[in-house]
Amino acid sequence: MKIALTGNPNSGKTTLFNAITGKIEKVGNWAGVTIEKKEGPIKSSLNSTARDIVAVDLPGAYSMSPFTSEENITRDFVKNENPDVIVNIVDATNLSRSLFFTTQLLELDIPVVVALNKSDLNVKKENRINVQKLSKALGCPVIETVSTKSSNNGLNELISKTVEVLGKGQSAPFDAKDVNHSDEKSVRASDESRYSFVNKIVTDVENRKTKSSSQTTQDAADRILAHKWLGLPIFAVIMWAVFSISQTHVGPLVADTLVGWIEGFQGAVGEALGDSVSPVLYAILVDGIIGGVGAVVGFLPLIMVLFFLLALLEDCGYMARVAVIMDRFFKKVGLSGKSIIPMIIGTGCAIPGVMATRTIKNERQRRTTAMLTPFMPCGAKLPVIALFAGAFFNEAAWVGTSMYFLGIFIIILGALIVVRITGEKHAREFFIMELPEYRMPSIKRATISMLSRGKAFIIKAGTIILLCNAAVQIMQTFNWQFQVVAEGAENTSILASISSPFAFLLIPLGFGVWQLAAAAITGFIAKENVVGTLAVVYGITNFIDTEALEMTGSATDVAGVMGLTSVAALSYLVFNLFTPPCFAAIGAMNSEMENKKWLWGGIGFQFGMGYVAAFLTYQIGTLITTGTFGTGFVPGLVAVALMIGAVVVLVRKGDQKAANKLKATA
CATH class of the missing domain: 3.40.50.300 (P-loop containing nucleotide triphosphate hydrolases)
Structure with missing residues (x-):
């Protein structure tokens, strides 16, 4: 039945x-x-x-x-x-x-x-x-x-x-x-x-008993929380509080305990293998698989606390007001009011966010929204945010909050560019959405939502991330002759030889070393891999407690191990958050766009936006903090100029297309 x-x-x-x-x-x-x-x-x-x-x-x-x-x-x-x-x-x-x-x-x-x-x-x-x-x-x-x-x-x-x-x-x-x-x-x-x-x-x-003459508590709350000017700064404060609680206070307390268990398990496996086991097998199993996956799982408490708080905000009816607040901005840049919903859904995972664009009737707006939705930091990117916020910025809540608002800014800028490139006029759209009543959020529903997302995170850590970290450890262990790389000669490994050409392109962004390039590359498979790969290539198991970094013998903090300034670290974070999403999300884009030209154009646009944003972050940040531009400024400026020039050419073609349409209808 x-x-x-x-x-x-x-x-x-x-x-x-x-x-x-x-x-x-x-x-x-x-x-x-x-x-x-x-x-x-x-x-x-x-x-x-x-x-x-x-x-x-x-x-x-x-x-x-x-x-x-x-x-x-x-x-x-x-x-x-x-x-x-x-x-x-x-x-x-x-x-x-x-x-x-x-x-x-x-x-x-x-x-x-x-x-x-x-x-x-x-x-x-x-x-x-x-x-x-x-x-x-x-x-x-x-x-x-x-x-x-x-x-x-x-x-x-x-x-x-x-x-x-x-x-x-x-x-x-x-x-x-x-x-x-x-x-x-x-x-x-x-x-x-x-x-x-x-x-x-x-x-x-x-x-039904109605009191139309008096203002209800719901109306009074909406006059403030959904106000056209006050709504946005209130949203910023709320997001700052969410990140402060999850990344600075509650999350790390639980994470320290979990990391201790992971380290204990790693040590127990190492002792069980003993001295007689092959050093290569030991490195792959203990350092690569357990260490790499453990480094990612160590951020699970921070992520789950964040998911729990976001679920409470959604359940109480506030996130629907955020959609109303953002509607006025999105309409001005040629997006539909319905574009807001996929982007809010995308904060959990980009894949259902992209799939939700099918509710948008206008074809250009649907494809544009599918292309821009992955710019919202999703759950897979939260370990990367948590790592760099904790290691380089003393767990400051402003780091995560600013990444969300930078994502919104990039979406608005990207929408303006796409409208000009396509040569279409702003379609007049009406965004009608029933606002749910404010209510006390359900702890049970928020907990179920948190556990569901946590389960998905663990499954990914036990499959995709595990296999990827094992492959990274193997490529770092052997050279192309399949000989074990000697200590101190890691630059001759398979991983280093593959990543080095990409690292050269990343010098103007402040992180032109093969280890960081390798982590960025594996991030295209799954963004959590950025943390796992960094754990493998730098031999770091515990990213939560920086005292554990003394085992690397090179420094007592992440900045020293990776050789990054705080500005370069912020640039690396921006690059990983705003370049193309994971392969699964790209697959969802392909399904919803139904056009290969739009798909490859969208991927190129995402990479260009991420590269330019990271370049500006590093170079301007370095100029402010040191008084001079950073390494590779001139070649980076040339690369950025070429990207912007390509966009300008496409925009002019779009303007010409729009002019031709206007003449045809005159």
């Missing part, structure tokens, strides 16, 4: 899916979170029948007449996949908006059960819905549910009623059979009639 979960965005659909299946799919307070259908079996505790029941979580939709690709997925599944029962999740706090879609579902001759979700919020507002009247008016069962509660949530009754209606017919309370869908006037008239029908039902079944 297959049931389809349908409903408007932000109706609690995915939360209900998680509650009845036990899964932990991503939940958010905006459209675009569920970008593809997801399936899962109903929990045995809710399924008292002998049937195998599978629930399918479909993307949010407002209508069976699709406007976005998300709504296409929902319509096609409901019409073509023949689900046995449709469970329509209706937001009890916004009944009139939800029932338009409900009446369309009732016309499909598939049994429908309405889950009247968020019923607890109505009680708090002293609003009442007569469930029996609503069920009679719609001609289908209506069950009150609270999917965020673990008990007395109505889910058992919902599943029982779903099984009960299996195989029964479904009548439609609103007759739309005479609509001519090829005639716009006929469709509009039908929609108006449907809205009137829905409003009549709502008037009959709902007893």
